[in-house]
Amino acid sequence: MSDARTGGAGAQALIRMRAITKVYGAGQAAMHALRGIDLAIHSGEFVAVMGPSGSGKSTCMNILGCLDTPSGGSYRFQEIEVPSLTRRQRALLRRHRFGFVFQGYNLLPRTTALENVELPLMYRGTPLRERRELALGALADVGLSGWEQHRPGELSGGQQQRVAIARAIVTAPAVLLADEPTGNLDSIRSHEVMELLRGFNRRSGVTIVMVTHEADMAAYAGRVVQFADGLVASDVRQAENA
Amino acid sequence: MWWDTLALAIREIRRRVLRSFLTVLGVVIGVAAVIIMVTVGRGATARITADISSLGSNLLVVIAGQHRGPGGSSAAPRAFDLRDVAAIADQVASIRAVAPTASRQATVVYGNQNRATSVVGTTDLYLTTRAWGLGTGRNFAEAELRAGKAVCLLGETVRGTLFGRMDPLGQRIRVGKISCQVIGVLAAKGQSSMGNDQDDTLLMPLRTFHRRIAGNQDVGAVMVSAAAQSDTEKARADIQTLLRERRHIAAGNDDDFTVLDMKEIAATLTGTTRVLTMLLGAVAAVSLLVGGIGIMNIMLVSVTERTREIGTRLAIGALESEVLRQFLVEAVVLSSLGGLVGVAVALAATAAITRTMNIPFLFDPGIIALAFAFSGAIGVIFGYVPARRAARLDPIEALRHE
Incomplete structure (x- = not known):
């Protein structure tokens, strides 16, 4: 998982999916969510995934985030063949390589912002002092200095999502997966969150894959992948809007 | 973590x-x-x-009659006499003390106080067999026992009723129809596990009891104290054999007496x-x-x-x-x-x-x-x-x- 392995071949992708399929159920009732996805994402990219409901984009994100396994095909993450990993190995991969931002924030209730951000570090076994330091830094990065001791119920939606982003980036992950991060936010907060994400992408080079419904959010990304009927319908690089 | x-x-x-x-x-x-x-x-x-151990140390109680179950009561039990007691003392090995007893309910009176209590005629060894100490005063003297003197030891409850805070030693009380001098008070023993008050009693020499209270020579129960705890089993068997012989009980017939082992009851x-x-x-x-x-x-x-x-x-x-x-x-x-x-x-x-x-x-x-x-x-x-x-x-x- 070192740079030598990922960068050895130069054009080697961080994420490489080949002919990924996902079938729910069996026989007549079988539902084909993914019908053969080919997708390569390189380190440092900011990718927006779009498509109508049922197009398979969420399923694809779950597989990408090692939360789910495909029915067929090959998914290599940093040259690791993910589908052949055990549940435990996938959990460890998530712990060490991925950051997650959800539409519903998914902060632990009745737990302070600081403790929420510390959580992934706790699972990594980071010592308490270092954990606290990193978490305070991450909260400062998302502009929430002074809100550390507030609980999710005492924060606005935009603030909660920023805590969630701090939680996702505090471990300096290789990939940040965001599932409709602005879905519950108004337009002003949405743009704030997008600015934040793009900032991290540019400054620390974290790869971001984001599912969104909204074209003006997708505009922040350098690449837009359109899903339709379990297939990639289009894959367009664009100039990021300034 | x-x-x-x-x-x-x-x-x-x-x-x-x-x-x-x-x-x-x-x-x-x-x-x-x-x-x-x-x-x-x-x-x-x-x-x-x-x-139960307060009843006496390694105590065996020999009583007349069968006391096993409701159906087994024989005819009027024959009491023991003093020769039976002497025989047990002489012939049964590994026993420390033997005390014959006979008892009857009687009213004891001092001044204007009175109480119905259990009057027990026995010997000085009774206290040994029951592992009972004296609170004040002294035990029966040899001469008093032999002569059948009118002297008595009071249980703590009886003393309390009759004398309250007064000193009972040397006072004369009436027991049934006789006048009796108090020579000692027993140490308090409290309730037995059966719930009766062990201190509600009065002791006098057996001869005095026979002559002046009972009017016969019967010995109702014999207290036998084994020399050691391990000896009770053997002593019990020996007493049984001895008494069967003395009471002419044919082989195959039931005992017409009972030897209670307090340790066993415990x-x-x-x-x-x-x-x-x-x-x-x-x-x-x-x-x-x-x-x-x-x-x-x-x-x-x-x-x-x-x-x-x-x-x-x-x-x-x-x-x-x-x-x-x-x-x-x-x-x-x-x-x-x-x-x-x-x-x-x-x-x-x-x-x-x-x-x-x-x-x-x-x-x-x-x-x-x-x-x-x-x-x-x-x-x-x-x-x-x-x-x-x-x-x-x-x-x-x-x-x-x-």
């Missing part, structure tokens, strides 16, 4: 104090019940043992108490089990309520084993807290119960440690199923859970 898990568990419990308390109430009651039952039971056993009674203790302890243990089921129930509810939280934890890198551990630790902390409260409740309740029942409070750290350890084990056993359910959740499903 362990510390984090523990801190998390304590926080979850504090977050819902009332619910946590109700959850562990079963364990509290179970632990308390086990400790109370066992401790009180052991105290009762100790009390009975002490009571063993029977303590055995009964012990069985009862175990039985009640077992019932209490069942309530501990019920308490465990209560914990499982609430933990399952808690897992359902926290599904989203569990999903989040799994998504950001918690291992199944870590989620399992989190919920298991929570269950164990919960049930251990219940155990702790249960121990406290049990100690308070046992102290109160032993005081009212007048039995010794035998503090046994073993049973407390056992009950507490059991409460922890309950947490592990009944926390496992909910914890495993939490750990096995599919993170995708759990994240979507509302």
Whole structure:
């Protein structure tokens, strides 16, 4: 998982999916969510995934985030063949390589912002002092200095999502997966969150894959992948809007 | 990590104090019940043992007639006489003291005070056989016994009724129709395990009793003290053989007398108490089990309520084993807290119960440690199923859970 392995071949992708399929159920009732996805994402990219409901984009994100396994095909993450990993190995991969931002924030209730951000570090076994330091830094990065001791119920939606982003980036992950991060936010907060994400992408080079419904959010990304009927319908690089 | 898990568990419990308390109430009651039952039971056993040994040391009581079961009563039992007593003293080995007794209810009077009590005619050895000491005064002298002098020893209850705060020594009291001089007072012995007051008695020389109270030479019961505890069995058999011979009982016929071994009675009674203790302890243990089921129930509810939280934890890198551990630790902390409260409740309740029942409070750290350890084990056993359910959740499903 070192740079030598990922960068050895130069054009080697961080994420490489080949002919990924996902079938729910069996026989007549079988539902084909993914019908053969080919997708390569390189380190440092900011990718927006779009498509109508049922197009398979969420399923694809779950597989990408090692939360789910495909029915067929090959998914290599940093040259690791993910589908052949055990549940435990996938959990460890998530712990060490991925950051997650959800539409519903998914902060632990009745737990302070600081403790929420510390959580992934706790699972990594980071010592308490270092954990606290990193978490305070991450909260400062998302502009929430002074809100550390507030609980999710005492924060606005935009603030909660920023805590969630701090939680996702505090471990300096290789990939940040965001599932409709602005879905519950108004337009002003949405743009704030997008600015934040793009900032991290540019400054620390974290790869971001984001599912969104909204074209003006997708505009922040350098690449837009359109899903339709379990297939990639289009894959367009664009100039990021300034 | 362990510390984090523990801190998390304590926080979850504090977050819902009332619910946590109700959850562990079963364990509290179970632990308390086990400790109370066992401790009180052991105290009762100790009390009975002490009571019976207070009857006398290595005491055998020989009484006329058969005392086995309701159907076995023979015709009017033949009493013993003094030659039987002498024969036992002479011919039975390994005995320390033999005291013949004859008794009758009589009214004792001093001044304007009177009391109906059990008047016992016996010898100076009676106190030896009963392991009974004198409070004040002296025992019967050899000459008094031989001459049948009108002297007596008072039980503490009789002394209290007749004399109150006055000094009884040297005073003359009336026993039945005779006048009798008080030469001593017996040490207080208290209630026997059968509930009768052992101090409600008056002793006088057997000869005096025979001549002036009873008007016959009968010996109702013989107290025999074996030299050592191990000798009671042998002494009992020897007395039986001797008395059968002296009373001309043909082989095959039943004894018309009974030799009671106080040690054996003690063993029977303590055995009964012990069985009862175990039985009640077992019932209490069942309530501990019920308490465990209560914990499982609430933990399952808690897992359902926290599904989203569990999903989040799994998504950001918690291992199944870590989620399992989190919920298991929570269950164990919960049930251990219940155990702790249960121990406290049990100690308070046992102290109160032993005081009212007048039995010794035998503090046994073993049973407390056992009950507490059991409460922890309950947490592990009944926390496992909910914890495993939490750990096995599919993170995708759990994240979507509302």
